Amino acid sequence: MSFDSQVVSMIGTGFLETVLMVVFSSAISYAIGIPLGILLTVTDKGGIRPNRGLNLVAGTVINLLRSIPFIILLIAVLPFTRLVVGTTLGWKAVVVPLVISAAPYVARMVESSLKEVDAGVIEAAKSMGADTRQIVWKVLLPESRPSLLLGAAISITTILGYTAMAGFTGGGGLGTIAINYGYYRYQTDIMLVTVVILIVIVQVIQEFFLRTARRTDKRIR
Secondary structure, eight states: OOOOHHHHHHHHHHHHHHHHHHHHHHHHHHOOOHHHHHHHOOOOOOOOSHHHHHHHHHHHHHHHHHHHHHHHHOOOOHHHHHHSSSSSSHHHHHHHHHHHHHHHHHHHHHHHTTTTOHHHHHHHHHHTTTOHEEEHHIIIITTTHHHHHHHHHHHHHHHHHHHHHHGTTTOOOOHIIIIIIIIOOOOOHHHHHHHHHHHHHHHHHHHHHHHHHHHOOOOGO
């Protein structure tokens, strides 16, 4: 099949929709996931403010949401998606299940990064009279920045992979194009183009966050 202007325009639109899905869902997921990750770290046994009950509840909810495969979650929350955005089709509708699925994943990534901070640094901050808020904002987050950035690369590329699955429900983006033309119409040339574009996006994301993490890592200066 020749790539005429109509096909090129379709792929361009799919690319834009994919980028929008990833950007919006990643931003909202991190807006939810960072506070949750901090909560899990602070209230954990041996944390700054241990709270077994709160930690158990938050951890259980996060684990339950993480255990649901995205394609199943995507279908299960269709009524909620329609309630939030007024439709179940298009890239905007996909952002809702993407956030529900990705936010718990981000929370665990953030928790893992925060727990890498040397306990001695935290104890030093406590000895100087720092309260919980100051320790979180002036010690935990700054010290774990390189790890958080590397975790962001993993999380965002995972979200990108989820957008491709959304193609099965008419979510738009490159995933929909790949499924409609590669799977249903056997036009593998178009499918291959979408796959190559997705690979390039992943490489750009990985390289950007890797370079940024290296610049912020005090250990390699």
